[in-house]
Amino acid sequence: MPGQASKEDDTMAKKTVQLIEESSVRVLIVDDHAIVRKGIRALLSEAGGFEVVAEADNGQAAVLRAQESQPDVILMDLLMPGMDGIEATRQIISRQPQTRILVLTSFAADNKVFPAIKAGALGYLLKDSSPSELIRAILQVHHGEPSLHPTIARKLLQEIARPAELQPTPEALTAREVMVLQLIAQGLSNQEIADRVAISESTVRAHVSRILAKLHLASRTQAALYAVREGLTDAGMRAEA
Secondary structure, three states: OOHHHHHHHHHHHHHHHHHHHHHHHEEEEEEEOOHHHHHHHHHHHOOOEEEEEEEEEOHHHHHHHHHOOOOOOEEEEOOOOOHHHHHHHHHHHHOOOOOOEEEEEEEHHHHHHHHEEEEEEEEEEEEEHHHHHHHHHHHHOOOOOOOHHHHOOOOOOOOOOOOOOOOOOOOOHHHHHHHHHHHHHHOOHHHHHHHHHOOOHHHHHHHHHHHHHOOOHHHHHHHHHHHHOOOHHHHHHHHHO
């Protein structure tokens, strides 16, 4: 019924507002166009629950601002003068692995998407997305969940359906490494995995490094996609049930 649908929409809107208000997310905006940075800052200010801690207009500045401001989420453009967003993502993740990076760009070409994901970006959004989609993507990435524009998601699904050029090493994953891989696929951070499995975060990092080496993968996102493709996420849910 129309009245019931309206009430459900209102309820959903209130829940979204509540989620935003309860989330205090520190954001670094990286884009070489001042008008884009200003627009995003205004959007986040109006939405509430976000603090723009810094801005940068190129990759090198982004690396410095990330170290200085310690943001929760970085909105990263890709094409910028000097250091581009892909290299900036790679450097930031290597130094601050807890930082979540959401690519926000106009480009959906394979030579941008896959390098960005391999560099460590947890999300990839196109600039034609709506304000509500951007807010939702920031929150998802902040909570450790991959967030992909539908166009990008299709590209990744097509990519993982192709046979791998390098096969996994003969050395199989241990039971603990499989468990860690399943938790990575659920979007958990190293600290969250450590708390779940009752081990130290440094031990989790060691497990993740061995998983990536054994499977010839370059990032946590690739590991998560591998787990989905191999059905390990379903196995993990059945084991926990």
